[in-house]
Amino acid sequence: MLPKFNLNNNSSITMSASKIEWQHLGAELVFTQDLAGNYLSFWWAKAAEYDLNYEELKNTSCESASNNIYDPLSEVFAPVDTIAYLEKIRRVLKRRLPEQCYCLFQYQEISYSFELIISPILPPQGEPQAVIVMGHLLTETEMFSFTENEAPAAIYSYQKLLSQVVQQIRRSLDLPTIYQHTVQNIGLTFATSRCLILANQNNITRLSVEAEYCRDAYDSTTKYQINWYNETHLQQALRSSSPVAVDFIEQDLLQRKSALVISTNSSSEDNVLIYLQQCDRYRHWTTAEMEMLREIAEQVEAAISLAKLYREVEQASIQAEEASRLKSDFLANTSHELRTPLNGIIGFLKLLLEGMADDPEEQREFIEEAYKSSIHLLNLINDILDIAKIEAGKMELELNEIELDELLQDVDNLINTQAKQKNLNFQIKSPATLTPVILYGNYQRLLQIMLNLISNGIKFTKEGGIVVSAEVTNKKIECQGIEFPGMVKISVADTGIGVSLEKQDKLFENFYQVDGSRTKSYGGTGLGLAISQKLVEAMGGTISFYSMGDGLGSTVTFTIPLSHLPVIKTAQSDY
Numbered sequence: 001m002l003p004k005f006n007l008n009n010n011s012s013i014t015m016s017a018s019k020i021e022w023q024h025l026g027a028e029l030v031f032t033q034d035l036a037g038n039y040l041s042f043w044w045a046k047a048a049e050y051d052l053n054y055e056e057l058k059n060t061s062c063e064s065a066s067n068n069i070y071d072p073l074s075e076v077f078a079p080v081d082t083i084a085y086l087e088k089i090r091r092v093l094k095r096r097l098p099e100q101c102y103c104l105f106q107y108q109e110i111s112y113s114f115e116l117i118i119s120p121i122l123p124p125q126g127e128p129q130a131v132i133v134m135g136h137l138l139t140e141t142e143m144f145s146f147t148e149n150e151a152p153a154a155i156y157s158y159q160k161l162l163s164q165v166v167q168q169i170r171r172s173l174d175l176p177t178i179y180q181h182t183v184q185n186i187g188l189t190f191a192t193s194r195c196l197i198l199a200n201q202n203n204i205t206r207l208s209v210e211a212e213y214c215r216d217a218y219d220s221t222t223k224y225q226i227n228w229y230n231e232t233h234l235q236q237a238l239r240s241s242s243p244v245a246v247d248f249i250e251q252d253l254l255q256r257k258s259a260l261v262i263s264t265n266s267s268s269e270d271n272v273l274i275y276l277q278q279c280d281r282y283r284h285w286t287t288a289e290m291e292m293l294r295e296i297a298e299q300v301e302a303a304i305s306l307a308k309l310y311r312e313v314e315q316a317s318i319q320a321e322e323a324s325r326l327k328s329d330f331l332a333n334t335s336h337e338l339r340t341p342l343n344g345i346i347g348f349l350k351l352l353l354e355g356m357a358d359d360p361e362e363q364r365e366f367i368e369e370a371y372k373s374s375i376h377l378l379n380l381i382n383d384i385l386d387i388a389k390i391e392a393g394k395m396e397l398e399l400n401e402i403e404l405d406e407l408l409q410d411v412d413n414l415i416n417t418q419a420k421q422k423n424l425n426f427q428i429k430s431p432a433t434l435t436p437v438i439l440y441g442n443y444q445r446l447l448q449i450m451l452n453l454i455s456n457g458i459k460f461t462k463e464g465g466i467v468v469s470a471e472v473t474n475k476k477i478e479c480q481g482i483e484f485p486g487m488v489k490i491s492v493a494d495t496g497i498g499v500s501l502e503k504q505d506k507l508f509e510n511f512y513q514v515d516g517s518r519t520k521s522y523g524g525t526g527l528g529l530a531i532s533q534k535l536v537e538a539m540g541g542t543i544s545f546y547s548m549g550d551g552l553g554s555t556v557t558f559t560i561p562l563s564h565l566p567v568i569k570t571a572q573s574d575y
Helices: 013-020 062-068 082-095 155-171 175-190 232-239 287-353 360-392 404-421 443-459 501-506 516-522 528-538
Strands: 029-034 039-044 099-107 110-120 130-137 194-199 206-214 225-227 244-246 258-263 272-278 400-403 425-429 438-441 465-473 477-479 482-484 487-494 543-546 554-564
Touching: 082 099, 082 110, 082 130, 155 175, 155 287, 175 194, 175 206, 175 272, 175 287, 232 244, 232 258, 232 272, 258 287, 272 287, 287 360, 360 528, 400 404, 400 443, 404 425, 404 438, 404 443, 404 465, 438 443, 443 465, 443 487, 443 528, 443 554, 477 554, 482 554, 528 543, 528 554
Parallel strands: 425 465
Antiparallel strands: 029 039, 029 130, 099 110, 110 130, 194 206, 194 272, 206 225, 244 258, 258 272, 400 438, 438 554, 465 487, 477 482, 487 554, 543 554
């Protein structure tokens, strides 16, 4: 039985220990402790070499040291992970069997790795209340030869950490919250100086700090972006699913001495890095620590996937609700729009049948009004049928060569009267070319698009006018597997009521109308722009809407492929 070295007497512990000659038994370190980790006796052959003062161990214990276990300046010679160490003592006393382990002790700013044998001190009667611990300091070679089973890991604490991370993930689908709890738990359990979660998005060279655990003694990195291009271990981690450990870092601006990093998913766009940094000492990262970090990374990866799926489902639900609302509004508006011209037709025909026309001129007026209502009703029905065909994928367009001047002339003939009735200026500006501008598209659908856009401009404009302009560009585009040398950009600009900036991105949605008051004032189904967009895209072009805001007019621009480039008129061409 190990004699008790009384720390309170005046005799030298070293002298007392030397009399017993523990060195002849192969013991370099010997001490006894009670259940709480109180030092009952202590001897270490290399104490003087490492400037360890026995007096500092008086009235101290591992249990009391646990309150400041993460303080590198602690004056207590104690295990880094006191929870796991005390658990070993309790296990040895309960089983009454010795246990071999590897343990990392810390004193001031220095860490020491020991191979230990913890044995129960068996009293003549009763339960054992103390243990004797014998061991030796590991060399660097020995420290780097740990096997998985031999690693000085705080298995109990690590499993507890994993459980905490999993529970947090289950309680929340908010990634920032999960990230912060994860780094906090890892930082405390692993006793690191910093623990970061870094985001690697769009394969850029800089990583943003998404969450951070940082001890008070060190600078926070949250305001920085870390360039992984200059960090070899970060490069390795981004390309691998395995932890990357660095035991020695020299002359580092961030005060890092050792680092451990792992990627959650190297093949995903949502890849993040869990990054542990040790700044107070050089640290050998054990197999158990790396394995635990791997398990945590898997849980974080699952949390990212789950949170992303939740966002997608939530967004889909919002979109579905919005689509349902828009369709309901559309049905209500459309029923009104269909009823209005139909009632007009019925009303004027009834007047004629009942002989209410006083003379042939009034009779003709009734017929003209019924005809206008019929045309309006037909246009509404055509819009509904068009959008139904497009959504069902049954809209087939036959594309041919079309002369732009011919198209613009037809537009002018059909729309000019409508503009004049509202006393609006209407102007068409053709591109300045020496040869005809030949488009590649469907004539009827192009005419439909332009009449729709211009009619909208006239409808929402009270004064001023509408200007239609065409411009040739030589930007190559591809449509239906055919490459075209350029395109024509056609713009319809008005001086009407405009649209607020926050509502412009929704204008091309099916059934969308800016607001109910406009529907009542101006009519319409809210399908015109949606149909125009889909027709333009089917012909290989694009369409966009722009307005400075309410009351500031609007401009709709769309493009159509050119069959071939025309000869552009220049200043010299006039001579």
